[in-house]
Amino acid sequence: MTTTPVWSVDPRTGKQREQVAAEATHREVDLAVRAAHAARTALAPAAVRAAFLRTAADLLDGAAARIVESADAETALGPGRLTGELARTTGQLRAFAGAVEEGAYLDIRIDRADPSLSPPRPELRRYKVPLGVVAVYAASNFPLAFSVPGGDTASALAAGCPVVVKAHPDHPATSELCAALLRRAAEESGLPADVVSVVHGFDAGLELIRHPLVTAAGFTGSIRGGRALFDAAAARPVPIPFHGELGSLNPVVVTPAAAAERAEEIGSGLAGSVTLGVGQFCVKPGLVLVPAGPDGDGLVTALVKGLADVEPGVLLDHRMRDAYVAGTRERAALPGVSTPVAPGAQGEHSVGAGFLTVEAARLLEGGPYEVLLEECFGPVTVVVRYADQGEAAAVLGRLGGNLSATLQLSAAETEGAPGPAAELIGLVTALAGRIVVNGWPTGVAVAPAQHHGGPYPAATSHSTSVGGTAIERWLRPVAYQSVPDALLPPELREANPLGLPRRVTGPASG
Structure with a gap:
């Protein structure tokens, strides 16, 4: 079978540096998504996810010199800028590890049964569960913070969703390097390496958004490219959420x-x-x-x-x-x-x-x-x-x-x-x-209150791609009504065995 090579190119000269990979075929995209889907249950324990995210951050920091050298060769952004971007990237990973341990992102709400109300209220317990495999489309202008190890990947993994990243053609070598480190971090944390994988190629990106086991997508890029993927996500037999950051004038x-x-x-x-x-x-x-x-x-x-x-x-x-x-x-x-x-x-x-x-x-x-x-x-x-x-x-x-x-x-x-x-x-x-x-918009702090999004065409949804609430994109709420305590997920049981923050209304049980 003929494959299309993926080359790393030096933007300072326009010359090819090295062949990094090959564009993924339909079968290779399918195998990557199916492997990610099979690995999803391994991400369920919060402690495992938090350890994985911190290990990934440590490995990326440990390889800082190689990562910065590779990214600079492919983007011409300069070592100073890229060193700062790597620190932001690993900081995001550690911040999401902390969010996983805290558990507030689950938004646990418990309404205890109250027969005195009119109409009577049944017992209701609500929290959020991960969607499944997430497709991430890497950005050109941030080869780290919005690419393979970036915020979309970090927040999806924190939510318990395995990730398949469509690498950006401007920095394929950096993408492969970072993907290898993330996969190594997964294995060191007792997870299958396939909780993170990377594919290359324009057609692979289209195959990815159409794959029936992909449950959501994150994108950072142009209005034209983002809108095409957004329309493809909506046109699927089962439409999926598409969280795209597109274009902005920033007046x-x-x-x-x-x-x-x-x-x-x-x-x-x-x-x-x-x-x-x-x-x-x-x-x-x-x-x-x-x-x-x-x-x-x-x-x-x-x-x-x-x-x-x-x-x-x-x-x-x-x-x-x-x-x-x-x-x-x-x-x-x-x-x-x-x-x-x-x-x-x-x-x-x-x-x-x-x-x-x-x-x-x-x-x-x-x-x-x-x-x-x-x-x-x-x-x-x-x-x-x-x-x-x-x-x-x-x-x-x-x-x-x-x-x-x-x-x-x-x-x-x-x-x-x-x-x-x-x-x-x-x-x-x-x-x-x-x-x-009285400031300037360039420079987006990674903080719990941050919002990086906006009305269309700045974004295709009302979510953020930066900050703690970015995790919400990869979750869906589920309410349990009148379910016996022994059958509830541990997060919702009356004794709160995991010690999670929760909002409780109604009379005390028992």
Whole structure:
């Protein structure tokens, strides 16, 4: 049988580094999913899962030098960035181990029988159970934290779901290395290695989403790719949940008072946020509403200054580079659009950062200007000059869902008195899953209260892919009514033998 090789490619040169694997055939995808399905019961004990996640984190940390070297060779993201990303990745694994041990994610609720109510209430006990095999689609821009050992994998394993990862073609060697470490961690924890496996290839990704034993999927990537998989998940004979993080403009609104108070600070901060990771963060601010007039002009001048010293960078692959060059060229050619710092190609393999400016009134015309309201992946943003808050609100009203929205406010506006700032908070809350005030959205803290998602097209569901509640995506609730205590799962028995947190209502039993 003829197989298609999977090559590791150096984005700095465009040259193939090594053949890593072969694209998975239909049979190989089927075998991987069936092996994962057979391994699911081994993940049931919470103590085993927690030990597995911690062992995986330890093995990844122990192989840090090899992982960072491999990831840098395939992504050009740099050792500093990747060292931090690996720490975030292993931190996620350990955090989910702690969540498994705590048990609050099971959301145990007990309503004791109460015949005095009208109508009488039966005994009800509810908790959550794992869905089954989860398909994870790795991201290009985070070869660790959103890929094979990343948050989707960690949260699914924590929930008790085995995982089959469709590796991203931009970092296949790193994917294989991390998968081998996860599989070794499983075996060292007394689990079958097949609780985690990796497949390669576009067709393998389609086979995976259609496999009848796959019960849910997590995806981070483009709107086009994510929507195709989302539609495939919905079109199955038995549809499954598809938790996709797709595209986002991540709008920023700078109020006139904030621009007057600290234009240089905001412009400098914006330059840093737009160019962080060569503009390849999913929360990069891609649309910035700046007031017209002298204060806004000062901010634009500061942005020009902030971008002046930014060196050309290498994008994750040449396909993305071509899309960036073509996308910035198309936007810059629109009537009324100017380029104080022109983004685009810099040499054969690199790109330069920049930004475009346009008047809000022109943007609101629609037509060809709609492209300015679409994400352009890379180190570029669009500065929209608005005349008043009504015009700014009209622009916001044209946007779809976003992962984040940022407000730059003055000191007086942050005091919380009713007024324009409070109105802006209301406007952006309807648009985004995370609201930032006087900061920048790049950099997503891994914390229990974090939410990384938003209205479509930022995400295809209302869940988060970062933070403790990411585990909820891979669970479903089950209620037991009038079931004898001896027949209940241990998590729900009256004596609470596992010592889990639970919400109990009704009269004490006995």
